[in-house]
Amino acid sequence: MLRLKSFTLGIIFLCSCAMMYVAFFGENEYTMENKSLGVNPVEDKFIFEGPAVKMDDPFLIDGIRKHFLVPPADSSIPYALQKPNIKDTSMGQAAKIREVLKNMTNGFFVEAGALDGETRSNTLYMEKELGWKGLLVEADPLNFAQLITRNRRAWSTPICLSTKPHPMKVSFKQQANVGKISNHEVGASIPGHVDVQCLPLYSLLLALNVSTVHYFSLDVEGFELEVLQTIPFDKVDIQTLSVEFFHGQMNKNDQRKWMEEKGYRVYAEVTHPQNLANDFIFVKKTLFPE
Known part of the structure; x- marks a missing residue:
């Protein structure tokens, strides 16, 4: 019990640090030498933003590893689910992916729009029952605070996926399971909105040293196509995807x-x-021909 309590307190501390969305370095090698790389120093803080920062920039990848990734819970720590009796929390997407992959074990997933890590999760079954590892992406700090208490065996990050091929910062509308990037200016004091760091999916994968994603679940309330357009598909092997199409302007x-x-x-x-659920299930033609 003491070990569990210590672990939980440790993860909560990590989350608090991650959800600051900025790193505090003062006038050191980062803020002094990397202003030209899209680092935006404000009151001794910096965020990653702007097209000057390439998706594979070593400084960006190092910053992600240090400040934006929360490690998986130890396998000795039990899950802390609200409804542990629900075996498959997905609304049908995960079943289709398992059908394609023939119940593959030990795969790697990315779930963007991970909510609280349990409710309608498309990846929880694969993690619990099939031994998958992965990355959970959730931009809303309120949702993310719940996510890390579930003791998922996956990496997690409190950011949004960039809709441009570079890091950016946005005003994010907090609205439970339908929160999304808003049209408001960053820095505006608007109730129910919070400024959030966004990072390209490819940059996150580089930070994790992952080149193959067996399943990518993408549900970002209308910005799915823009996120897909940032991915260098010639550099990363994404084998299957579920992509929501209900909210998109395109x-x-x-x-x-x-x-x-x-x-x-x-x-x-x-x-x-x-x-x-309103999702396409996409599969890579070379791997899964008709």
């Missing part, structure tokens, strides 16, 4: 066309009568 045909041009095909569409 219609689902645009999303489908983009992925087909990148070498994917639609395996299925997953829908739910209460709109709890």
